[in-house]
Structures are given as C-alpha cells and as structure tokens.
Amino acid sequence: MAHTVCLSDPTSTPLPALCLECLSCCDLPVTCPYLGVASPDQKGCFPSAPFHGPSFSDHEPVLTQALTSFLPRYLLEQRDVEVNVRDKWDSTPLYYACLCGHEELVLYLLANGARCEANTFDGERCLYGALSDPIRRALRDYKQVTASCRRRDYYDDFLQRLLEQGIHSDVVFVVHGKPFRVHRCVLGARSAYFANMLDTKWKGKSVVVLRHPLINPVAFGALLQYLYTGRLDIGVEHVSDCERLAKQCQLWDLLSDLEAKCEKVSEFVVSKPGTCVKVLTIEPPPADPRLREDMALLADCALPPELRGDLWELPFPCPDGFNSCPDVCFRVAGCSFLCHKAFFCGRSDYFRALLDDHFRESEEPETSGGPPAITLHGISPDIFTHVLYYVYSDHTELVPCATQALARI
Template identity: 45%
Template sequence: MSHPISKDALELFRHCKKGNIEEVRVLVEQRDVDVNIRDIWDSTPLYYACLCGHLPVVEYLIGVGARCEANTFDGERCLYGALTDDIRRTLTQHNLVTTHTIRRDAYDEFLRRLFESGEYSDITFVVQGEAVPLHRCLLTARSEYFRDMLQKRWHSRDKVIINKDMVTPDAFRAVMKYMYTGRFECPVELVECCIRIGVNCKLPNFRLMLEDAERKAQVLQMGKQGLVKVTTVVVEPDESCSPGVGSWVGGSEGVGSDLRDLAQATLPPHLRFWPTEMPFCPTQDHAPFADVCFVIDGHPFLCHKMFFCTRSEYFRALLRDHFHETQWQDSSSLPTITLHDVSPQVFAVLVHYLYCNQTIVSLENAIEVMVAADMWLVSGLKRQCGVYLGSRLHTDNVISILRLARLFQLPRLEDQCVTCMAKNLDQVVETQEFRDLVLDDADEVRGRQETDSVPIIDDLRFHISSAVQTVSGIMEARTKLSVIEAVLEDLGIEA
C-alpha cells in the first residue's frame, strides 16, 4: 500500500483546480503543505492550476517554490497542459529568468527585509549622497574588512561618508544586500564595480563567484546567437548550504555560517556548543556591538535586538513597551531583561534559531524547546521541533507526540503521527494509550454536543483507505478497519 496523501494535500489539489487563491495560501503558509507534493497520478498542484487556467494560483505557486524548470518532466508537462497563453508566457518567462527556484521562507524574508528596511540599524553609510542604513554586528560577522574598521577607525561613528567615484550607490547596495542575504543581483554594467567593492571588503570567493556568473552569461548569449541579451547577473544562495535541523552550514562564505559564529559569541562561554575561538576582536569574549542583555538563571546573553525584535512579536513587544521584566541600568550599560521559566540551554537553542535559522534539538530537549517557542511566538522554531519529532516516530511514542502536535497546532506532525499509527495499527491498538486517546476524543465530541465521528478514528480510517490501489491492499485495509471496529465495540463507542 503506497503512502497516503493527507487531507490538507487533497485540499490543496482541489483548490488549485478551482482557482481558490486564498485557500491555497492558507494551506501552503499556515498548514505547511508541500507545494511540490504529487498525487497518485504523479501530478503536482502547479500542473492542475495550469491545466485549469488559474493564472494567479500559478504565479503564487511559482513564487513559493513550485518546480517548473525547462527541459524537465514537471516543467514541460505544465507548459504543454497550460490552458491559456498567459500561463504559458508566465512559465516561459520564469524559465528564462532562472532555472533554479528557491522557496522564500521566513528566514530569507527576515534577511531581505532587514536590509531593505534598515530597521534597528546602528550605522549609516552615505555613498555619493545616498544613505544606506546597516547593522554593525552583521557587517562584523560577514566581513574581515568591516570587522577591523568598525572596531577601530569607525568605532565611534554612526555615519560613514563614501565619495569615491569608483563606488556607486547601486553597486554598494548590491554588495551589501549580498552580505545580508547571500543572494547577488545587479545590472551587468555594475559587475566590475561590485567586484572592486567585494575585494576591498575581503569577501571570500566573491570575485570568483561574479566572474563565473559573467562567463556563464556570455556563454548563454553566444549560444542564443543574439536572440537573448543578458542585462542582469543573478547568483542565488547555494541550497546545499542551507541551515536546517541539527545541521551546520559549511563554508565560511555562507550567511548562515557567519551568523552562526555571531550567535555563538552571544552565549556565555560555558554554554557554547563548540568552544572555538571567535572570529572577532581577540580581546572580546562576547558578541560585538550587542545592544541588549538577557539574563537566564544568572547567565548573561549579550545579544542584538534586530534578531529578536524582527523574528518574534513577543520580544518586539517586550523591548518596545518595557515590560515589568525589564530593568534599565545606567546609561553606559546594556538594557537588561531577566527571563523566567526557561533554562539557559533552551534559550541558547532560541538564539541559534533567531540568528542563523539552525535548530539543535534532541529527544531530551525538543519538548521543552517547543513549549518555549510557543510562549515566545517563534512559530518557525516550533515547526522545526515538529520536523525533528516527526523523524523520530515509533510505536512507543507516537501517541504522546500526536497529543503534542494537537496541543501546539502542528498539522504536518499530526498527520505523520496518524500515518505511523495506521501503518503499525496492530501494535498501537493494543496499548492503553490508544484506548485513552479514543476515549478522550469521544468525550470531547460529546462535550461539544456534536454528532461528529471520533477524530482519531476518522483520521485512521482515512489514512488506511485513501491509498488503496490493489486487491491485496483492499484486503489489508479491510482487516485494519475491522480491528478499529473491534476496539470501538469493546469501548462501547459508536463512531
């Protein structure tokens, strides 16, 4: 029996066929449904949106990472099946711009908006009269040149004037945006200027990266015999270096790697995951340019507001409104905030997530981290804990994790739990935990005075029967359904 498709995934397919863009957004952004999921006919949501002629849905799915690259099965199938010329044109233009689609997640958006908004900036560069607000801590983490200048020559400045003719505002912004996001984009005519700026800023491999991009652009133009003119050079971040659950970004050139080092420097020395030498000022044993101090069980964490306030509404309100937890010391010291009901170890996990989107969790701390993430309104960290727990499911813990998934509203984890239970039904139904779960669900339905079936029973029936395709599969499904009926009869429940 093949892996069943979740209810949310079926809903995504249905709304893509009907063109319900708002429902599609909810399923992708709030219910975490994979935009590249396939149904039993090996079709994707994007294919159905193209086939049914819903351009807004097509544009949205492409924007969040639906695969439609040229010369691939998915790309050619979508192009061939598209109902309208507008959709074909959208697909073609997408493939001309790039053959590499990266889903823009919350962390990508955080970095981009941090640069573009200039919020919480503490230094401004004025390039030929145009102001570019930036953040000292990020510049220090990303560039040896800025690290040296900000700690010495520019230490007491809040504004730096650059009037060199060879440094244009647009080129400077392009390089700075690369430092923030790992993504480079600029007009072809500014590439040489950007290379000079990058070399001066001592950005690792920057020259080689842009020269390689230029060479590829020239090859593309020559291959198209004048039919294509490249006007913009774009270099996307390397997906293989994306941070994730329980992993570290490789390569000093990566944004995640550099911000990981910055996150390490915010922690008290004895709590650092790796007690390595920090790549900052040798006389410092803490993060450079920290502007807030969190104290947990007497342990100080010297941090940066921009990460906490822009990635958590809880901390934004805490720092903005000066809650009673905040204690201001003299003007020469950092604002100090004492947090309760959390361990220093869990707060260290939060710091790493906020700074570099990495989650270092284990079975021992995952639940504690999830509780804290829920309290601090850091939904991404909560979901990543759910991803970790979903990878550790077995018959002994599946019901307890299912209860957690419901409590913390993690639909993908809940679906994984039900799938695991359906697959191992013979073992699960023998446990008292399963019977207690069925009884609790039945009591909840009765308490609402509803006539709905018991939720866990309804979900199990769906997972058992939804992917049946063969005669043997039908027989297996019937056997499992009869086991469920026997349990219900034994418990005296009609569902």
C-alpha cells in the same frame, strides 16, 4: 534514502498534462498502481521503459495526469521544496514547464514564488524556451511581488526586511549622497574586512561617508544585499563595480560566483541571438549553510563566558577580537547574554513587545557602560541558548523541553 511518492488514486483530481521531463528537479522515485516504479535517469528524465507493470504507452495519460495533480503540490506544499531549486544544468522547474508547454503549471509556479524577472538570465531563458504564446504572455505579465505569492522561508524574509527597513540599525553608510542603514553585527559576522574596519577606522561612528569615485552606490547596495541574504541582483553595467567591491571586502565566494555567472550568461546570449540579459542574479543553493553559519557566529559571541567552555553545538568558536556590538543584555538565572535587538524583535513578537512596546519598564539601568539589561524569568540558561541559536541562525538541536519553551516565545 530517496522517498517514494505513491499515487494511489491517479485519476482523483485531474489537472493539465505534465511532461515527465518537468520532474527532473525532484529526484523522487514514483510509484503508481498502474505502472509500478520509475526513477529519473542520468539526465533527470523519467524513461518510457522499462516499467514494472503494463506497457507505458497504455497508461501514459494516466501517469502524466497523476503527476500533474499530485507531485508539484506535494513537493511545494507538503515537502516545502524550494520552488526555484536548480539542477546541475542551472535549470529551474519553471524553465522546464515553459519548455514543455504546460501553461497551468507555469501559472501555478509563478503564483508560488517562481522568479522570472524581465531581462534576467532566468527570465530570458524561460521566455526564449516557452513553447506557446500564452506562456510568453504570462511571463511578460509576471510580477515578483503579488498578493498570491507566498513567502515560505520566513528566515530569508526576515533578513531581507532587516536590510530594507533598517530596524534597530546602528550605523549609516552614505555613498555619494545615498544612505544605507545597516547593522554592525551583520556586516562584521559576514565579512572580516567590515569586522576590522568597524572596530578600527569606523569605530564609534554612527555615520560613515564614502566618497571614493570607484565606489558605486548601486554596487554597494547589491553587496549589502549579499551580506544580509546570500543573494545578489545587479545590473550587467555594474558587475565590474561589484566585483571590485567584493575583492576589496575579501568576499572571494561572491567574486567567484560573479565570474562564473558572467561566463554562463555570455555563452547563453551568444547561443540565443535576440535575447537581452540586463540583470545578473546570484543565489546560494537551498542547502548552502554559509549564511546561517555566519549568523550563528553572533550567537556564539552572545553566550556568557561560563557557557562557552563546551563547544558541542557551536559551528565556530568566537574569534579573538571580534566585537559583535550588542545593544541588549538578557539576564537568565545569573547568566548575561549579550544580544541584538534587531534579531530578537524581528524574529519574535514576544521579544518585540518586551523591547519595543509597553513592557519597557522591565528594562534595567546600564551597568559599567554595558547595554541595557532585561531579566527573563521561568527559563534556564540551557533552554535560552537553544532560543538564542534559533533566533540568529534559524537552527538548533531541540529537546522536548526546549521545544515547549521556544513555542511560548
């Protein structure tokens, strides 16, 4: 059921006018005491008629002021809607704001993380479609990382930092002299090809040197970005190298997305003479579960055997032969959870202190060649299982007691 936005006081905090077409991404019926109820039509735009109330022309300024004042901030700050959400025409809120000439809305979206990098598909569309010179200047002055840019999705931010900083990495790929510090568990969970190679040809190696002339280090870095974050940014001159790597690593979804994006960009460049797209960006839809489901595979493998019998909340059973390469064992009431420091330290200050800082005395000696073990007290295996899935996949079915335990950690 769609939610209804009630604009009970449409004149309380006026902002610059917002064209109704800018709301095509929200798909929310709008209720106004002056105008009644309106819903987007099949094109995503709010119609001028019919409204269940007075004539639209009498109150259009009031409605546009109310929507500008309330709806963008409500969607981003209260409903936590992704600022770069796309509609079925592959258009973002920033593109519509530029197209309709709403400078202050453009500045608000940019300040809250809207992406508009130069020479990218989205950046060129926004720049070409901008209605005024002040908007074009704002787009040209745009910097993706600014003090005012807020990162609302901490899980995606964590995965990006995991790749960039290489904390607790356990293997280094050297591609034509360029090193990449990565984690076996992430590569294995996201790619069957890497899972096989890391357990056979590259098993036990801390450094893997790749010298094949067809492996481009720029494309390899973009491929790692996709494996860690589900997103990929690649220069158009390296697209063919990236497609070759995607095929080699059996990443068929990425290969399909690259081909579709190349076709779309080509059509755009042909239809808009003078534009120059130099970077392709692949990003999953906001509700795409593939990345989190792959990471949840690591939680599946971390479960002790006595807890794997009931798969009521597991997205996939742990595949035969998959080695997640754990580097820490948590003992909870006699159960051993084989986990990864990179995830627990990166996702929780409590576990970072426990594993990296002055609580190292809690570490127990290795047994039979396994990873070092730490015993956790005051928590049951069932509750720790909820914590486990949240740490790896940012999702778990919480019950009240598990919520309290998770908050403490």
